Amino acid sequence: MTENVNHSQTALLRLLQIMDELRANCPWDRKQTMASLRHLTLEETYELSDAILTEDLNAIKVELGDLLLHIMFYAKIASEQEAFNFADIANSLCDKLIRRHPHVYGDEKTDNEQLIKQRWEVQKLSEQPEGKRSALAGVPRSLPPLLKALRIQEKARGVGFDWENKTQVWDKVQEELSELNHAVILDDSEAILDEFGDVLFSLVNYARFLDINPETALERTNRKFISRFQALEQAVQADGLLIHDLSLEKLEQYWQAAKLLEQQEKSDY
Known part of the structure; x- marks a missing residue:
């Protein structure tokens, strides 16, 4: 355990130093602001999501690193403005986790997952300013x-x-x-x-x-449609035909053949 902690601390310190060096010496890194990084952070988040969906562990590692870089970037910019630094971010998170887990760090012991979630939301609500408390305040406006x-x-x-x-x-x-x-x-x-x-x-x-999760279900259907449609395209091209020249009835035949091929590939696997 101690060895893992020391290894993580060494890596974290190395990353903090590199962030300082990039901010000081790289023209692109030096001109970035929180606003200019925002859309890039969203892009990195979606890339991580893709890696998770494909269960590519190496890609997940890489994309998590990219997100960590962005966190470091925001912390560096904020420290230059004397607003907060990376340590403030980490300590604020630690305090919040301890505060919202009384079943671990306090006397409210329970193994009931639903009760734990309810306590989390109640605690989160209590942390909002009086007069502006809403259970929905924590839902980001920019979420899909x-x-x-x-x-x-x-x-x-x-x-x-x-x-x-x-x-x-x-x-x-x-x-x-x-x-x-x-x-x-x-x-x-x-x-x-x-x-x-x-x-x-x-x-x-x-x-x-x-x-x-409805997002997961819909994305699964999206990927399934893409796979079948591309198989349909390949079959039509192999027959020397063009999709827009075919009737709906003929396209349905190709579609059903694509579904059958997909089922066969799954059974073979």
Whole structure:
């Protein structure tokens, strides 16, 4: 344990020194601001997400390093402004983790995961300024909408606002689908937009009760469609044809063949 800690400390100190040197000597690094780094940080986060989805451990290591670099960068810029430094970031995080884990560092012992999550949200809410406390305040405005819906629902659940069971949630999905269908019949574009959003929000809720991540489920379907469509393209090209010259019926035949090929490859694997 001690050896691992010493090794990590040495690596961290090396990285801090390199960050100082880059900031002082590299024209590109020297001109960066928090605002200029923001979109790059988002890009690095998505690259890490891709590596996790493909279960590429080496890529995960590399992308985690890139994110750590960005954290170091923000800390360096803030230290130049005499706002905070890397140690302040780490200590603030340590204090928060201890404060929000009373079942580990305090007397509120429990093994109930749901109760732990509820306590976390209640503690987080209590840390907000009085008069501005909201269970949803911690949901970033710039989150992708699907993920934001999930986080909103999780935050509401953390303070006790939730459905009792998945049957209730599925009934709500059916209700929202019926309202969407009614809006479509009326050809009311504003109502269609609202009701379609309600359908998606209720489906995210249902995914949560099924204990699946809707982002993961949708990305899995995205990748599946890409794989099948590219197989369809290759088959059409192999036959010397062009997709836009084919009828929908013929394209459906290629699509079904692509699905069958995918199933065979899975069974062979």
